[in-house]
Structure formats: C-alpha cells, structure tokens
Amino acid sequence: GEEVAQTPKHLVRGEGQKAKLYCAPIKGHSYVFWYQQVLKNEFKFLISFQNENVFDETGMPKERFSAKCLPNSPCSLEIQATKLEDSAVYFCASSRQGDDYGYTFGSGTRLTVV
Amino acid sequence: EDQVTQSPEALRLQEGESSSLNCSYTVSGLRGLFWYRQDPGKGPEFLFTLYSAGEEKEKERLKATLTKKESFLHITAPKPEDSATYLCAVAISGGYNKLIFGAGTRLAVHP
Numbered sequence: 001g002e003e004v005a006q007t008p009k010h011l012v013r014g015e016g017q018k019a020k021l022y023c024a025p026i027k028g029h030s031y032v033f034w035y036q037q038v039l040k041n042e043f044k045f046l047i048s049f050q051n052e053n054v055f056d057e058t059g060m061p062k063e064r065f066s067a068k069c070l071p072n073s074p075c076s077l078e079i080q081a082t083k084l085e086d087s088a089v090y091f092c093a094s095s096r097q098g099d100d101y102g103y104t105f106g107s108g109t110r111l112t113v114v
Numbered sequence: 115e116d117q118v119t120q121s122p123e124a125l126r127l128q129e130g131e132s133s134s135l136n137c138s139y140t141v142s143g144l145r146g147l148f149w150y151r152q153d154p155g156k157g158p159e160f161l162f163t164l165y166s167a168g169e170e171k172e173k174e175r176l177k178a179t180l181t182k183k184e185s186f187l188h189i190t191a192p193k194p195e196d197s198a199t200y201l202c203a204v205a206i207s208g209g210y211n212k213l214i215f216g217a218g219t220r221l222a223v224h225p
Contacts, residue, residue, distance in 0.1 A: 105157030
C-alpha cells in the first residue's frame with residue numbers, strides 16, 4: 001500500500017518494562033527511518049535502515065534501544081527497561097532509494113511510560 | 115553543529131491574511147530542504163523539497179522559497195483548514211539521508 005503502517009497507535013508501559021513498536025514501510029521503499037518526537041515538536045533522529053542493513057544509528061541510545069528490519073517482516077524498534085523520559089511519539093518513515101520527494105511518515109506510536 | 119531554527123513559534127492569522135514562516139539553517143552542506151505539514155495526532159505530510167538558492171515551489175496557497183541561509187513558506191489568503199504545524203527539515207551532505215528538523219511553527223487561521 002501507499003502508507004507507512006505503524007502499530008500500535010498507543011502503548012503504555014510501567015517504568016522498567018519492555019516496549020516494542022512496529023513499522024511496515026511502503027512496498028518498494030528501500031530506506032526506513034525512526035524518529036522520536038518529544039514535547040514542542042522536537043524530532044530526534046534515531047536510526048535508519050537500507051533494506052535490512054543498519055544505515056545510520058548515530059541517534060540511538062545504545063544501552064536500551066535496538067531496532068531491526070528483517071525481510072518479509074515489519075521493522076521494529078524495541079526499548080528495554082523503559083524510563084519516564086522515553087515517553088514520546090515514535091515515527092517511522094520510508095523512502096525510495098535516492099528519493100527526491102521527501103519521506104513518507106506513518107501516524108506514529110505514542111509511548112507513555114508511567 | 116548543524117542547526118535548523120523556525121520562527122515564529124506560533125502564528126495566529128485571520129482568514130485571508132497572508133503571511134510567511136521562516137526557516138533558517140546552519141549546516142555543513144545542504145543536500146535538500148523539506149517542508150512538512152503536521153496535523154494533531156498525525157505524522158508529517160510532505161509539502162516541498164528545495165535544493166538550491168533561488169528555487170521556488172508552489173502548491174495551492176503555499177509557496178516555498180530558498181536562499182543560502184533560509185527558507186520561507188509563504189501562505190497566501192489562508193483558510194481555517196491551513197491550520198497545522200509546519201515543519202522545516204534539512205538533509206545534509208554526507209548525512210546518510212537523515213533529516214534535521216526545526217521545532218515547527220504552529221499556525222492557527224481563524225474565520
């Protein structure tokens with residue numbers, strides 16, 4: 001389809017619990033990106049993939065965050081031992097290789113850590 | 115450090131009152147500048163990409179322009195349905211396609 005599908009829409013976790021978010025990119029798009037949006041619209045880049053390979057992970061807090069994009073499966077972003085400051089909306093975006101028309105974003109997963 | 119700054123933070127307009135949003139950037143090498151619109155509870159929706167100084171693009175009531183240090187999003191005769199947050203983002207050379215976002219401008223257009 002022509003949309004980036006993110007699930008779940010909302011996720012509530014107690015502090016210290018694990019959270020796993022999923023993203024199905026648009027078919028034919030080679031690149032997948034994860035961004036974290038906190039208060040005041042601040043978008044923070046986390047990680048990108050080119051197909052199933054990590055392309056850029058400079059934004060990932062490596063101790064607790066991990067991500068995968070495996071063939072024939074949705075991409076995933078996992079947070080081990082969530083903290084209160086992980087509360088945010090996590091957006092996934094995809095693009096074609098060498099895409100000059102911007103990235104297509106999903107609707108996001110709102111993670112609330114209590 | 116690569117940085118994108120948007121102003122104003124919030125803007126209130128009357129329907130039909132034209133205005134401009136600003137996006138200034140300081141980056142090591144600009145590969146492209148993107149404008150997005152974001153509605154509450156949704157992901158950013160792509161509007162424009164600009165690549166070089168002097169470039170302009172238009173879509174309905176919106177027009178985006180680019181100079182070497184900033185971009186403007188001009189809104190002509192806005193309508194209430196133009197109310198949204200407008201985000202500016204840059205892709206930098208050697209940045210592996212990732213986008214650096216500004217904090218956005220929240221636009222409210224009142225009838």
